[in-house]
């Protein structure tokens with residue numbers, strides 16, 4: 001699967017599910033870049049057809065509405081939509 | 097995403113703006129965001145053959161994505177409840193900063209729920225002499241054998257109509 005990694009400081013395991021045409025997903029990536037944290041992301045609309053089911057199930061585990069951006073933190077917390085303040089808050093509390 | 101020229105984006109933005117204002121809708125005054133969304137609509141048109149919502153995961157099959165072809169079936173309800181559509185391309189006249197700075201929940205039903213709705217639509221016992229069709233984008237109703245090719249009010253295509261009675 002076409003998961004991209006962005007290097008940065010370790011603030012826990014960050015996985016972002018996004019849509020390539022969605023400005024709110026882009027804002028989320030820009031915020032993570034600005035915060036300088038390490039994260040992975042996947043633009044789900046660009047995955048090959050045969051992987052769509054798999055990625056759908058993966059996102060639905062965290063967000064049954066299958067909406068984007070969906071940011072999963074440390075496999076336990078999920079932030080749906082570009083909630084700038086909340087992302088800043090949660091990541092501030094994570095290990096440096 | 098395919099590259100789309102600035103002129104094309106500007107041109108389409110002005111077209112949408114004129115149409116919106118004429119019909120009592122408003123585009124988001126945040127021009128950077130709005131132009132980005134307009135570009136995405138054009139990109140999706142190239143990619144899928146229809147202007148699927150930029151912020152949602154399209155299936156690539158028109159009949160499965162009819163409800164999220166922009167303007168989507170959920171725009172008016174979201175404008176009424178949250179002062180903006182899901183992507184915030186359309187905003188209401190009295191939208192506040194609050195409305196625009198926080199995400200709103202996804203109103204589109206899940207795939208299963210959507211399937212159930214279509215199945216329900218198929219059985220429609222009625223004592224009316226003609227069926228009544230409803231435009232799912234703007235709510236326009238008409239009683240005739242078939243829905244019009246395009247909605248006379250909002251210009252949505254024939255396949256955006258549902259049988260109402």
Ligand code: SF4
Nearest residue numbers: 149166168181182183
């Ligand atoms: S009206 Fe808004 S939410 Fe609906 S498809 Fe268009 S941009 Fe997306």
